[in-house]
Amino acid sequence: MTRLVPLAACMVAVAIPAIAANPAPFAPAVTFYRHIAPVIYRNCAPCHRPGESGPFSLLTYEDVKRRASQIAAVTKRRYMPPWLAEPGYGDFVEERRLRDAQIQLIQEWVKQGSPAGSMADAPPAPKFTSEWQLGTPDMVLHVAQPYQLSADGPEVFWNFVIAVPIKTARWVKAIEIRPGNARVIHHASVILDRSRSARRREKTPGAGFAGMDLAVAETTFDPDSSFLAWKPGSVPAAEPDGMAWRADPGMDLVFNVHLRPSGKAESVNPSIGLYFTDKPRTKFAMLVELEHDGAIDISAGERDYLVSDDFRTPLDVTVLAVYPHAHYLCKLMEGYATLPDGTRKWLIRIPEWDLNWQGVYHFKEPVFLPRGSVISMRYHYDNSANNVRNPNKPQKRVRGGSQANDEMGNLWLQVLPVEEGDQRAVLQEALMRRLFEKYPEDFTANFNLGDLLLSQGNAAGAVPYFERAWKAEPRSALAATELGTALASASRMPEAIQHFKRALELDPQFTDARYDLASAEGASGQWEPAVSDFSQVLKERPEDAKAQQHLGEVLFTWGDELASAGHDEQAVERYREALAYRPDDAELRTRLGVALARLGRLHEARVELEAALRIDPNSEPAKKALAAVRAQATAK
Amino acid sequence: MAAVLSGLPLVAGGATGTSAPTDLAGNVVQLFNTSSSKTTVLIFVRTDCPISNRYAPELERLYKEFASSAAFYLVYADATNTVDVIRKHMSEYGYTFGALRDPGHELVKLARARVTPEAAVFSARGQLLYHGRIDNRYVDFGKAMPQPTKRDLEEALQSVLAGKPVGVASTPAIGCFLADVR
Numbered sequence: 001m002t003r004l005v006p007l008a009a010c011m012v013a014v015a016i017p018a019i020a021a022n023p024a025p026f027a028p029a030v031t032f033y034r035h036i037a038p039v040i041y042r043n044c045a046p047c048h049r050p051g052e053s054g055p056f057s058l059l060t061y062e063d064v065k066r067r068a069s070q071i072a073a074v075t076k077r078r079y080m081p082p083w084l085a086e087p088g089y090g091d092f093v094e095e096r097r098l099r100d101a102q103i104q105l106i107q108e109w110v111k112q113g114s115p116a117g118s119m120a121d122a123p124p125a126p127k128f129t130s131e132w133q134l135g136t137p138d139m140v141l142h143v144a145q146p147y148q149l150s151a152d153g154p155e156v157f158w159n160f161v162i163a164v165p166i167k168t169a170r171w172v173k174a175i176e177i178r179p180g181n182a183r184v185i186h187h188a189s190v191i192l193d194r195s196r197s198a199r200r201r202e203k204t205p206g207a208g209f210a211g212m213d214l215a216v217a218e219t220t221f222d223p224d225s226s227f228l229a230w231k232p233g234s235v236p237a238a239e240p241d242g243m244a245w246r247a248d249p250g251m252d253l254v255f256n257v258h259l260r261p262s263g264k265a266e267s268v269n270p271s272i273g274l275y276f277t278d279k280p281r282t283k284f285a286m287l288v289e290l291e292h293d294g295a296i297d298i299s300a301g302e303r304d305y306l307v308s309d310d311f312r313t314p315l316d317v318t319v320l321a322v323y324p325h326a327h328y329l330c331k332l333m334e335g336y337a338t339l340p341d342g343t344r345k346w347l348i349r350i351p352e353w354d355l356n357w358q359g360v361y362h363f364k365e366p367v368f369l370p371r372g373s374v375i376s377m378r379y380h381y382d383n384s385a386n387n388v389r390n391p392n393k394p395q396k397r398v399r400g401g402s403q404a405n406d407e408m409g410n411l412w413l414q415v416l417p418v419e420e421g422d423q424r425a426v427l428q429e430a431l432m433r434r435l436f437e438k439y440p441e442d443f444t445a446n447f448n449l450g451d452l453l454l455s456q457g458n459a460a461g462a463v464p465y466f467e468r469a470w471k472a473e474p475r476s477a478l479a480a481t482e483l484g485t486a487l488a489s490a491s492r493m494p495e496a497i498q499h500f501k502r503a504l505e506l507d508p509q510f511t512d513a514r515y516d517l518a519s520a521e522g523a524s525g526q527w528e529p530a531v532s533d534f535s536q537v538l539k540e541r542p543e544d545a546k547a548q549q550h551l552g553e554v555l556f557t558w559g560d561e562l563a564s565a566g567h568d569e570q571a572v573e574r575y576r577e578a579l580a581y582r583p584d585d586a587e588l589r590t591r592l593g594v595a596l597a598r599l600g601r602l603h604e605a606r607v608e609l610e611a612a613l614r615i616d617p618n619s620e621p622a623k624k625a626l627a628a629v630r631a632q633a634t635a636k
Numbered sequence: 637m638a639a640v641l642s643g644l645p646l647v648a649g650g651a652t653g654t655s656a657p658t659d660l661a662g663n664v665v666q667l668f669n670t671s672s673s674k675t676t677v678l679i680f681v682r683t684d685c686p687i688s689n690r691y692a693p694e695l696e697r698l699y700k701e702f703a704s705s706a707a708f709y710l711v712y713a714d715a716t717n718t719v720d721v722i723r724k725h726m727s728e729y730g731y732t733f734g735a736l737r738d739p740g741h742e743l744v745k746l747a748r749a750r751v752t753p754e755a756a757v758f759s760a761r762g763q764l765l766y767h768g769r770i771d772n773r774y775v776d777f778g779k780a781m782p783q784p785t786k787r788d789l790e791e792a793l794q795s796v797l798a799g800k801p802v803g804v805a806s807t808p809a810i811g812c813f814l815a816d817v818r
Contacts, residue, residue, distance in 0.1 A: 055684060055685070055686040055689075056684040065816075066714075066716075066816055066817060067812070067813075067816050068816055069813045069815055069816050070812055070813045070816055073777070073813070074777050077776070077777060079776075079777040079778045080777075082778070151692065151693045151729070151730060152692075152693035152694065154782060183686075261690065262686070262689060262690060263689035263690040263691065263692035263693060263729050264689070264692065264728050264729045264730065328782075354778065354779075356778065388775045388779055388780070388781050389779070389780075389781070389782070390781075391782045393781075393782075393783065393785060
């Protein structure tokens with residue numbers, strides 16, 4: 001297979017006008033219409049046209065002639081078109097890169113005085129739409145308040161929070177991002193915020209907030225399966241068949257933009273088009289992150305600092321896309337996989353990282369990695385004065401973090417397991433184990449591993465993970481509750497109750513914790529508090545069917561206990577209370593009837609026993625009890 | 637009215653041609669004079685150059701700093717830029733100082749300017765004392781420091797106005813080529 005690649009490259013080279021390769025004594029005439037226009041239209045015009053990110057249009061001979069030597073200079077240095085990835089280290093859909101021969105052609109054209117040539121040679125003018133490229137969206141989302149970018153100043157990282165006004169869950173097959181003011185936006189990405197957590201960071205609703213990388217690590221891309229991003233020149237595309245993502249009612253989209261002042265005040269007013277489908281997801285891709293931000297600690301002046309991470313895939317997977325990210329100190333980025341047989345498969349190599357041109361790279365052909373392959377990132381950072389982008393003058397020690405003056409190093413991968421069905425839990429477990437190796441005290445790693453063990457029925461094993469998670473975030477009611485759950489499942493009920501109570505001290509409105517507490521109290525025979533707590537749960541969530549059922553059970557069991565201790569009168573009260581939650585429970589009505597009979601309240605006993613038999617005509621205990629009651633009544 | 641800029645012809649033989657530099661009222665300008673003229677700063681810009689546009693706030697700041705002792709002019713050397721286009725550009729980017737049209741690139745030649753933005757500082761008698769970048773923020777195309785570490789134009793002007801020689805009389809500028817709009 002790999003042999004085909006150089007062959008294909010050869011054929012392309014042959015197809016180019018033989019300018020560079022032709023050492024003829026007189027250079028052949030290079031004209032705009034014949035030679036230059038096809039290169040410009042294809043590679044430059046997508047951004048260099050009205051409304052797009054390029055600072056001027058390159059759509060006509062006049063447009064190009066007026067920047068001819070500029071174009072020659074910036075293409076020769078490969079500043080334009082901007083393309084960070086090194087060829088030969090990954091084959092990407094988005095590639096926009098001139099071949100050497102094309103660059104040489106432009107040089108020659110300018111040297112010859114940038115002649116127009118004959119219009120008869122002109123290729124068709126490029127056709128672009130100023131409308132939505134994917135057609136009219138099913139739903140268009142606007143930001144609440146445009147961002148006002150000052151004329152001057154540092155680069156700005158801004159987040160818009162946008163509600164998705166849907167009443168039922170919808171499958172989204174595509175989004176199209178319209179930047180609104182493409183010339184100042186360098187990059188934009190959309191983060192799904194199902195818990196509406198980002199909203200809390202706005203000073204007033206709709207105001208948005210500043211921030212480079214959203215510090216909601218556990219929800220940033222989870223359970224996201226697709227990269228939702230925009231960069232200059234990017235062409236919107238639908239997700240592959242079967243890979244729609246779910247939009248939930250009440251969710252927010254957080255729209256994160258990287259802005260650079262242009263010299264004049266600018267209003268930034270982006271919008272997002274959503275395209276729905278009725279086809280639910282059948283392929284479960286997952287975004288996998290390699291990183292080691294917690295270890296980043298680069299001393300001032302350090303010229304080559306390495307950040308690395310490795311992840312062994314537990315499944316046969318294909319990698320569909322990669323998204324490398326770092327801030328200003330990173331120079332060289334390498335991402336590759338080492339297959340079980342030892343061969344190296346490159347994913348991406350960026351020899352000169354530039355945050356301004358960051359983006360998502362989709363593979364032309366998905367990269368297959370067999371189970372056991374190790375995916376590696378090796379990023380190199382320069383914190384010396386040699387790095388002109390160094391934000392710190394003089395240089396200072398830099399550590400991992402989400403601010404522009406901190407550093408990061410991520411290699412995100414969009415991974416699709418080969419086996420059908422939802423395999424994400426397997427990937428998630430491997431990722432969390434790796435996270436735990438890197439950060440043994442980390443909240444997310446410990447919490448998720450605890451959850452995983454719990455779901456596998458290993459409650460005792462889960463306890464120490466939840467203990468560490470709670471230690472990492474002692475204010476987390478959720479961590480205290482999960483620890484309680486693990487303790488309860490491990491039959492350590494008194495400790496479980498203690499942790500549920502602690503969770504409720506941290507967050508008295510945390511109904512889940514109260515439910516767990518009530519359940520634990522019920523299981524421990526602490527009837528009164530169990531009833532009180534379940535009742536409170538039902539005040540907070542009146543429709544909670546499970547709470548209703550369990551409250552009925554507690555009252556029923558409590559009644560049994562009272563009855564067997566000879567307290568029939570109290571038992572009757574509990575049974576009657578239980579009936580409110582279990583009106584169709586024949587057994588409950590039978591016990592109530594029996595207790596009533598013992599108290600000599602024969603008429604009431606008969607009513608309950610007859611009711612029990614209406615529910616379950618074959619109930620032997622009810623039949624027997626009713627016969628006894630009738631006999632007793634007759635005897636009287 | 638820019639007629640105060642009378643005096644010595646700017647470029648021998650060029651001042652009366654159709655491509656001679658003019659102010660926005662269309663008057664041919666002659667910048668250097670032995671009696672009334674001041675230190676003169678020319679800033680070469682293009683309306684479509686993202687690098688020179690990004691410098692607008694900094695250039696306006698420098699103008700305000702030196703307005704009392706030096707004459708500042710934006711120079712639009714693109715022959716296709718009409719007066720209306722220039723005025724609109726200046727208003728969009730908040731420029732409050734004067735502007736000249738230089739369709740024949742006479743000022744470009746005089747200032748030895750190559751790109752936009754590029755600055756030239758002349759003595760009252762028309763001697764070129766500094767030409768080159770505004771500051772060292774741009775290192776290459778697409779490669780800029782968050783903040784400049786050397787403000788070359790500002791330093792040159794401070795020296796000139798203090799009657800001292802300019803430390804570095806010529807620096808390389810990064811920007812958009814003037815030759816393309818010849």
